[in-house]
Amino acid sequence: MKKLSALALLFAFCACLPGEAFAADGGRPSILGALWKWAPLLLSGFAFNLLISVLAMALGTVLGAVLGLGLVAPSSGLRRTSHAATQFFRNAPWLVLLFFCMYLMPFEFVVGGAVVPFPGWVKAVIGFALPVMANTAEIVRGAVQSIPPAQWEAAESLSFTRRQTLWMVILPQCVKRMLPSWMNLYSLVTMATSLASVVGVSEMLTLTADALAAEGGRTDLMAPFYGFVLFCFFVYCYPIGVWTRRLEARYAVK
Amino acid sequence: MIKIPSTFPSPPAWTPDHPIVRVSQVYKSFGETQVLKGVSMSVMKGEAVCIVGPSGSGKSTLLRTINALVPIDAGSVVVEGQEVCDPELDKLQLRRKVGMVFQQYNLFPHMTALQNVMIAPIKVLGQDKAEVEARARALLRKVRLEDKADRHPGELSGGQQQRVAIARSLAMTPDIMLFDEVTAALDPETVKEVLVTIRELAEEGMTCLLVTHEMGFAREVADHVYFTDHGVIVEHAPPAQFFGEAKDPRTRAFLSQVL
Ligand SMILES: Nc1ncnc2c1ncn2[C@@H]1O[C@H](COP(=O)(O)OP(=O)(O)OP(=O)(O)O)[C@@H](O)[C@H]1O
Ligand SMILES: [Mg+2]
Numbered sequence: 001m002k003k004l005s006a007l008a009l010l011f012a013f014c015a016c017l018p019g020e021a022f023a024a025d026g027g028r029p030s031i032l033g034a035l036w037k038w039a040p041l042l043l044s045g046f047a048f049n050l051l052i053s054v055l056a057m058a059l060g061t062v063l064g065a066v067l068g069l070g071l072v073a074p075s076s077g078l079r080r081t082s083h084a085a086t087q088f089f090r091n092a093p094w095l096v097l098l099f100f101c102m103y104l105m106p107f108e109f110v111v112g113g114a115v116v117p118f119p120g121w122v123k124a125v126i127g128f129a130l131p132v133m134a135n136t137a138e139i140v141r142g143a144v145q146s147i148p149p150a151q152w153e154a155a156e157s158l159s160f161t162r163r164q165t166l167w168m169v170i171l172p173q174c175v176k177r178m179l180p181s182w183m184n185l186y187s188l189v190t191m192a193t194s195l196a197s198v199v200g201v202s203e204m205l206t207l208t209a210d211a212l213a214a215e216g217g218r219t220d221l222m223a224p225f226y227g228f229v230l231f232c233f234f235v236y237c238y239p240i241g242v243w244t245r246r247l248e249a250r251y252a253v254k
Numbered sequence: 255m256i257k258i259p260s261t262f263p264s265p266p267a268w269t270p271d272h273p274i275v276r277v278s279q280v281y282k283s284f285g286e287t288q289v290l291k292g293v294s295m296s297v298m299k300g301e302a303v304c305i306v307g308p309s310g311s312g313k314s315t316l317l318r319t320i321n322a323l324v325p326i327d328a329g330s331v332v333v334e335g336q337e338v339c340d341p342e343l344d345k346l347q348l349r350r351k352v353g354m355v356f357q358q359y360n361l362f363p364h365m366t367a368l369q370n371v372m373i374a375p376i377k378v379l380g381q382d383k384a385e386v387e388a389r390a391r392a393l394l395r396k397v398r399l400e401d402k403a404d405r406h407p408g409e410l411s412g413g414q415q416q417r418v419a420i421a422r423s424l425a426m427t428p429d430i431m432l433f434d435e436v437t438a439a440l441d442p443e444t445v446k447e448v449l450v451t452i453r454e455l456a457e458e459g460m461t462c463l464l465v466t467h468e469m470g471f472a473r474e475v476a477d478h479v480y481f482t483d484h485g486v487i488v489e490h491a492p493p494a495q496f497f498g499e500a501k502d503p504r505t506r507a508f509l510s511q512v513l
Pocket of ligand 2: 313314315434435
């Protein structure tokens with residue numbers, strides 16, 4: 001099934017290549033030749049996308065776990081503050097958050113006289129981590145609240161403190177329930193990293209535009225090059241989706 | 255609310271000739287609904303007491319006031335001489351003395367039966383792991399599940415799960431056990447194995463408070479039966495008298511439905 005879909009996409013990608021794709025024509029390299037030439041650079045850009053997505057996910061998950069615990073805290077003040085933060089970042093468009101981080105944060109810090117640069121891609125990581133945080137917080141809240149109340153009571157009646165109950169009884173059961181939604185979120189983040197091209201981070205989409213410009217803006221290269229970008233994202237994200245659905249099916253039974 | 259003497263932390267030592275649990279004039283509302291309207295009962299050490307009554311009459315709520323899972327609005331609950339609604343009471347200390355088993359979802363599904371029994375003594379009481387494991391295995395043998403020690407709750411039948419839950423509570427060496435309709439969610443065939451376990455406990459002298467719909471069990475095992483309706487205790491008596499010559503028409507109406 002997976003192989004079949006990937007093949008179908010590859011086929012669609014080749015179909016959009018014009019007839020002269022495979023033959024060099026005069027001084028100009030063929031389409032595939034150009035793609036071959038630029039592929040290492042484009043793939044290094046894709047690796048950068050993945051790096052941004054992994055870092056944003058890691059940062060956002062840590063922050064989101066804390067925020068999520070705030071959403072189920074016994075103190076109503078803490079709950080309300082966490083709720084406000086979660087709703088704010090969940091309902092903000094990702095691109096707007098990205099712009100916000102880009103232009104709000106300085107491009108360098110001065111720490112004890114030394115100038116520490118604060119590059120755009122780090123800001124992008126933070127920009128993506130914010131919606132990840134809010135969505136993770138919601139996932140944590142949903143999972144904690146889906147545990148039967150009797151589990152809390154059983155732990156309480158065994159003399160567990162609230163904190164012990166949360167860490168030893170509730171959260172270990174939540175991990176399984178959270179995994180599918182969390183992986184789904186990861187796919188979304190990976191795809192969203194291409195937004196960083198809008199703010200000038202040299203990830204894959206930016207590099208593709210650069211490569212096309214270096215080839216003199218040949219219109220016949222546009223579709224194949226962007227098709228290649230789509231293909232890379234698909235090959236990476238599709239298996240995650242398959243795996244997610246498999247986990248969902250497995251945990252749904254229990 | 256009763257007045258708690260300021261000398262409370264050193265109460266008069268409880269002695270076995272006093273009730274081990276004494277509930278006096280307890281009131282409890284959830285929002286607008288009054289669930290307990292002046293409930294009183296007392297249980298001596300080693301007694302087995304059954305609480306029966308229609309659904310929604312406040313049986314579970316009453317049981318939960320005894321280990322402070324439900325805070326009360328007024329009245330007093332005294333367990334081994336300790337006032338449960340004293341704001342300074344160490345609830346964790348109280349719950350070490352009072353074990354509780356629920357109708358469903360008792361066991362921690364991510365742990366094996368053995369781990370379920372071991373976790374509280376190790377994490378809460380800080381006892382030695384090897385010693386706790388030996389005791390946990392002995393308790394699983396007592397409930398006839400020593401061969402299921404390494405199974406997860408999902409792999410056990412409802413009756414087996416309830417017996418593990420009983421073993422888990424006993425691992426904390428409580429003085430009192432509360433059972434809230436522990437057989438209500440079980441198949442008829444497995445009800446018996448759980449009741450046998452509870453009966454053995456009661457016969458060994460464990461103080462047991464049970465909310466149950468098993469009238470046959472109440473008749474055979476209980477020392478005393480309480481009947482609740484709409485948040486009050488309508489009638490209580492030893493089982494022979496309770497089932498044979500109930501006085502109150504509400505009790506008789508209830509019994510004629512369930513017997
Ligand atoms: N935490 C709660 N919040 C609000 N209402 C509650 C809560 N717990 C119980 N109630 C209400 O209190 C009433 C008595 O509940 P309780 O569980 O004590 O009855 P019960 O006698 O155990 O009934 P059953 O036989 O169905 O278990 C019910 O009307 C119930 O809806
Ligand atoms: Mg009940």
